Amino acid sequence: MEERLLDKIAEPFNLNLPEYTSMEQMIDEILPVVKQFSENSLEDKGEDGLLFKVNWVKMSDQPGYTVVSLHAFQPGGEIRIANDGAMDVSSFKILGAKRIIIGDSMYRNSFLYELAFLDNDFLIFKRHGNEANIQDKYLFYCSEPIGSRLTWDEALEKLVGKYRDNQMPWLLILFVLIVVIAVIVYLR
Template sequence: MEDRLLDKIAEPFNLQLPEYATLEAMIDGVLPAVATFSERNLLEEGAPLYTTNWVKMTDRPGATAVELYRFQGFERGEIRVVTDGVVSAQAYEVEESGDRIIIGQSIMRDSFLYELAFMDADFLIFQRHGNKANITHRYLFFCREAIGTRLTWNEALERLVDKYRNSQFPLLAVGLIVAALIAVMLYLR
């Protein structure tokens, strides 16, 4: 009897994510749940965008290359891209609003406008600006180097969800304890 009771209490904390076929489908499912925990602006000098080595995650079958991105400069500059040891560069510029960024070969050539969808110290997601029906690759998904080199794209997104699902546990535990205390006080009254 006690085992079933504990299982029922723990059930909300052991939710399993559904299986997703693509990176984009999983990001579409995950973003609404974690968006409130995101930093809102790319304009802060100490933002993770500038201080972290990012690994680009992909769901392309057979893609085994590790692409490491480092945003050099503040608000505008160069992105150092290292693909399995081969160094290349791209350019970027953060717009004045702080929630949009242009990334490409140069700012005005072969570049794309992205909106900040999510950013914290471990994860970075940009969503391409425009009509979703006309865009084949809507997201750029990056993980901190220590995470991105060890996990696949779906494991990384599961870790993102777990990071914030588990962060709410103490609040729920305190709420349950307070509710139990109130129930005991009412019972003894």
């Protein structure tokens, strides 16, 4: 009896995400929940911003994709990319607080993205445009310690868990407060 009561109390704090078939589908589901914890701008701190301070690993849900693709955004508009150590380069340009162009060069094989989520461990860009015409809707990056050891779904679960855990003390306080009020009302 006591075990069941503790299980029921702990149930809201357990992380039970459903199985998703694609990275895009999972990001669509979790973005509304975690968006409130995101940095608001790519420009806030200039060259000291998270975009430039963190080495980002690009995540992919393509079957059999095992390459660790490390992306380092440079203040001059260059992205240095190491694909399992083989070096490559791309470019980017920040357009305002929430928009960025990423591609081979500014106007060749490049796309406009909008900032969907940014913190010190996770970066998500959403491609601008009509979703019906877009094949790869998101660019999903994790910081190097996370992205080099986790798969895309494990990383997204970590993102949800990170902010779910931050809300837990308030939920626990609310629960205790409700119990105290119920006891006071009962004893009157």
